[in-house]
Amino acid sequence: MNNNLNYRHELKFFINYHQYFIIRQRLKDLMEQDKHVGPSGEYHIRSLYFDDINNKALHEKLGGIRDRVKYRIRIYNGQDHVIHFEKKIKFKDYIAKVKEPLTREMYDKLMDGDYDVLRGPDKPLLNEIHNEMKHHLLRPKVIVDYVREPYVYANGNVRITFDKELRTGLHAVNIFDEKVEPVRALDNDLIILEVKYDEYIPAFIRIALQLEGLNRQSASKYVICRKHLKFNTWEDY
Template structure:
């Protein structure tokens, strides 16, 4: 990519409902809800994740490779006015994200294996995807579906999210289907807490989080959903 990537810190934890209520109560008076959240402070995210013929993204994550990437199409609140094809890059404990908007027609073409729609020379990410799909057989693998409650704090550009009700579905399903019924991929008592920031976490936020009392985990929603499908004999890899 010609654009310089902006890497941020990312910490992940799996917490239970009781921990969620305690942490949220500490944070709610210090932070604001993200401007895109609804009246209840949440929004819905649904992603279609891709992997190549060797399931590289899956195996690199399981193998603990410190530099890796994932590709996904992401939508919000099951609406088609914002559709992004994203590349999430992981480097040690840092993350960066590159994304390009695509249209609903482009989405339909990609799912029909018509990758020519990605051949846009002035869009490096789309060209990378075009090459990956033609030469590495990058294809849809799994739907990842959840509700996110995002909190933001301007100093340190801190973003804390509570991801709830993690669900999954087979990649053949249409992510725009409002009647889609993905199945629970994780016990509903558990929530994925993500903490993202630039250079530092302000002490007030750090104290409220009490990170020292939490156990960091490799909480990849993509891997959780792929493993769920495999364990329930819906998919082999």
């Protein structure tokens, strides 16, 4: 484990809308809404996930490998003023994330195949990604699209999110392409509940969630969307 990273617990559950309304009502009295939400209490996330020529990230997840990484570019509400290239690290039962900002110009060059735009001093993550692109043919694979309703609580650094309307861009890989019309990748009645925290969850939040009665799941949004792509377009892993 890299001790310089902030490793956190991450639990994921499938819930239906009935469960969502009950849990949300409880949490509203206990937690604050994330400061980045809009008037609806939500924001839109679109990510572009990358994988190498052997689909390593996909196969490691499907194979149950506990220690693994994923790379993605993420934007919010369809805007280009905040663009991050992220590396998500899974170590045993913990997760960590490191990220570097991209400019829209850097993103456009990258999508045109100019991977050298990532090279530069004091940017270890971008240099790492450049090396992955050069030596392992890391490339864009799938767009993952959803609406997030987030709640936070300072003690324990708890973050609880309801991720709704999970969609995939199928073969599209340009997250700023206005012609992209993502399609549903998950049953209309299902929401992904994510619970993230550092060392502990305060007891009153744990009681409100009643996690033991929920359907714990391990499939990532990336895997769900890649599977949807495979089943709808005969993609070969």
